[in-house]
Amino acid sequence: MREIDAIVEESESQVVEWKETWQDKYLEWICGYANAQGGTLYIGIDDNGNVLGLDSKSIKKLLEDIPNKITAAFGMTCDVNLKTKDKKKYIQIEVKKSKLPMNLHGRYFYRTGSVKKEITGFELTEFIIKSTGTSYDEMIADIPREKLTFESFRKRYLKATRLALELDDDLVSFKLMQEDGQMTNAGILFADQWNIHHSRIFCTRWNGLEKANSAQDALDDAEYTGGLLELYDNTMSFIKNNTKKGWRKDRDKRVELPDYPERAIEEGLANALIHRSYLQIGAHSQVDIYDDRLVITNPGGMFDGSEVQLLDIRHVPSKLRNPILADVFGRMRLMERRGSGFKKILDAYEAEERYKEELKPVFYTDGYNFFLKLWNLNYAFDKAQNKAQNKAQNKAQKSMLTDREHILLLLKENPSLTQVELSEMMERSRRTVQILMKELLDEGLIERIGSKKKGSWLVK
Incomplete structure (x- = not known):
């Protein structure tokens, strides 16, 4: 109390x-x-x-x-x-x-x-399912076992564990199938066939910083369907094809400089597939890549209804909407079987050489969708470098100008500058600026337009 x-x-x-x-x-x-x-x-x-x-x-x-x-x-x-x-x-x-x-x-x-x-709607359905102590992925599906194959599942398991599947026995063990042969929704999602049609991912590499900022909006796009493992592999390939992985040599070693930490992308994508709500018919997961960021969106907010943006990301307890999917992804070595994926994404970023606090990944939910925003480390670094370089170049160029040329350049950039402002920008006395301005006026190189207080300068 x-x-x-x-x-x-x-x-x-x-x-x-x-x-x-x-x-x-x-x-x-x-x-x-x-x-x-x-x-x-x-x-x-x-x-x-x-x-x-x-x-x-x-x-x-x-x-x-x-x-x-x-x-x-x-x-x-x-x-x-x-x-x-x-x-x-x-x-x-x-x-x-x-x-x-x-x-x-x-x-x-x-x-x-x-x-x-x-x-209401899918949220109410999910709430009622949760209150019964079960989950969507554990529920029985109406597709018979004989219509399904699991070649992708078999190959991935062998690669991850070096153990061959005893397929039907292990399907039961992993809760993808019941002992009587009935398939669970989790089993349907891992099958080679595409039976749950809203289980798909739209991927787009946009041209610029927004979805529509030029005549050619998208540089690349794809829609992927199939089992979860196929969705994961195809989406990872799309992301790798549309991002860069630079490097530099440091003494006797090579330092990788990726746009995005690969571990952060893997964890973010795995979370999108296993934590999304499959009850939203017609909804789909989405990956949007811009020049400066990558955004992964999946249907369904936090499973407990909380607002992730208001939580301490490093201490968010792991609550699984689809525990069977999470368990199988863990067995496949596609994600850690313990701990929060949020923390691993943060750790992956903080381990990168070009990470800064302002590039911290952003987690957000609007109640119906979950958004993960990952910042492009190289874009941010290059932007800062270009800004510093341009500033140095401008300073060097201005240092090579005569005072007369400097005044003309400044007035072209900002015709409303006063003599006091010119004096401060040029680091010259006001008297020096007055003399130079009179010379330029007398020679007809500049002209005053309007009143003394509210007018501006015209550079001829």
């Missing part, structure tokens, strides 16, 4: 909500808590955590009405307690996580972050 002194020092969060007065619509919040991880609703506290208190008449009625309304709506009980702080009374409603999905008049709510949202 949470004490008010503790929660006031925090703010409304995943497990805390403050309300000044009771309204029956707050049953939606209680439903959301029950469907998430439980939580506490306080009545008599404002949004800033200040205890406003409730009058005695309201308290007596609410202590009777709230428990009855909760029981009538959900068939469950919650602890409804009267609390006091600074002689002001407020009500605390403790909601426990429900073992079964809870709905309010046929509508399902879920608490995510500090907000309550209604879940």
Whole structure:
């Protein structure tokens, strides 16, 4: 049970909500808590955590009405307690996580972050599946074993482990097939045949920094279908063909300078395939490569409904939407079987010579899709180098100009410069600038357009 002194020092969060007065619509919040991880609703506290208190008449009625309304709506009980702080009374409603999905008049709510949202469509299907203790990849598919082959699976397993598959026995062992021969969704996804049609990846190498910034929008694109291993291999090949891997010699060794750390791409792509929601019919994973970044997008946000951009990336617990897919990818040595893939992506970047803090990978979800943004290390380095080189060249060029030439160049670049500004930029006295300006005016090389205060210079 949470004490008010503790929660006031925090703010409304995943497990805390403050309300000044009771309204029956707050049953939606209680439903959301029950469907998430439980939580506490306080009545008599404002949004800033200040205890406003409730009058005695309201308290007596609410202590009777709230428990009855909760029981009538959900068939469950919650602890409804009267609390006091600074002689002001407020009500605390403790909601426990429900073992079964809870709905309010046929509508399902879920608490995510500090907000309550209604879940519908594929999210509702996924929520109900999760509440039964199973997962999408464990569910039985309607495609018979005799229509499926697993050559890619067999070859990859042999390469990774140097062990030959006892195919049907190992399909059962890996939970890709049940003992009675029925295939799971995981088995269908690893088969050579393309049976789940929204299991595909669109890859595009865009021309520039945005999707449409020139007449030729895309330099290369491809759509890949098939089993997960084929999707993984084909997408990795596309990325390698559309990125560079430079190097430099350092004494007696060769230092690799890739656009993107290969380990980060491998982990990001594996995560996109195993953590995506396969319940979104018509959705697909996507890889977009720009000059300065690579973005991997996959359907489905965080499995627990949290917003990854608000979390400490290095300490995000691993929660698997498709645990069988994750286990098989681990057996194939395509990802680590333990620990967070987020941390490995960060580690891969920080190990690179050209890494800087501003090039830290970005993890983001909008609730329906998950986005991983990887920055091009060489683009950032080359941009910084070119900027420094151009600055040095400009400085060298200007140092070779006479003062008269320097003034003409500066006025061409910015006709509104004043004599004071010219003096500072040229590192010359104002008197020197005045003399030079008069010479240029007398010789007809420059002309004043407009008033003395608001006019500008014309270089002829």
